Amino acid sequence: MNNVQFKGVMIMNTVVTSKEAIMQVCRRIVAEKGMKALNMRLVADECGIALGTLYNYYADKDELVLAVVESVWKDIFHAGFQEGTEVSFCDFTAGLYGRIRAGAQAYPGFLTGHSISIASARHGEAKSAMEHTFAHMKAGLLEVLRNDPCAAADAFTPSFSREDFVGFVLDHLLVLLVQGQADCRILLEMIRRVVYK
The missing domain is CATH 1.10.357 (Tetracycline Repressor; domain 2)
Structure with a gap:
């Protein structure tokens, strides 16, 4: 996975394990692809975590x-x-x-x-x-x-x-x-x- 730049800050594409870090990734997805692109699998992939791990933070897409x-x-x-x-x-x-x-x-x-x-x-x-x-x-x-x-x-x-x-x-x-x-x-x-x- 590559590093990405968001709002002038370099974000390393490493394993993400905090809610704030997950939100940073989600804001980047929304900025680049829009709200419609937001889904659990994409967020988990972009965070470098298993889908099940993301469900530990958020019960569902809603x-x-x-x-x-x-x-x-x-x-x-x-x-x-x-x-x-x-x-x-x-x-x-x-x-x-x-x-x-x-x-x-x-x-x-x-x-x-x-x-x-x-x-x-x-x-x-x-x-x-x-x-x-x-x-x-x-x-x-x-x-x-x-x-x-x-x-x-x-x-x-x-x-x-x-x-x-x-x-x-x-x-x-x-x-x-x-x-x-x-x-x-x-x-x-x-x-x-x-x-x-």
Whole structure:
């Protein structure tokens, strides 16, 4: 087996025995071949382990797919993110859009393809995994919004909460990405009008 390069890092094609190492291989497969190519036998072969060993980590393909979808989303969400950096909510949202858009290019077809993969998986677990992933994104957005020193003090009320607004922003950000929009300028203008009165 040959060594491969993924995102500028040389990955040796040796025996893989940790969940994170398996996820690295899975992300590479998704980046190179798409979600449809992901299957237990291919992952085991690419990891250099027996198929039965992979089943020790993931009970079936559904469980593996759910883990991969969550792993890819985390990779996309955290790419280029610097903790502790003060940034406005508007700038953070624009940066998040750019990261997800770049991630969509790094993982071609992922934004639309993972929905199909999730739909064919066990419904309850798939829904829970996606809720967890999007809750993580919402939490990041909410933290930035709460800490934005330029946000108007009276921009939010009990009937128009930060949490609801962040949910609205994330939903519309994802719709724009699936539509293939080059930017989210209209969404950013809405944010400016609401948050920075």
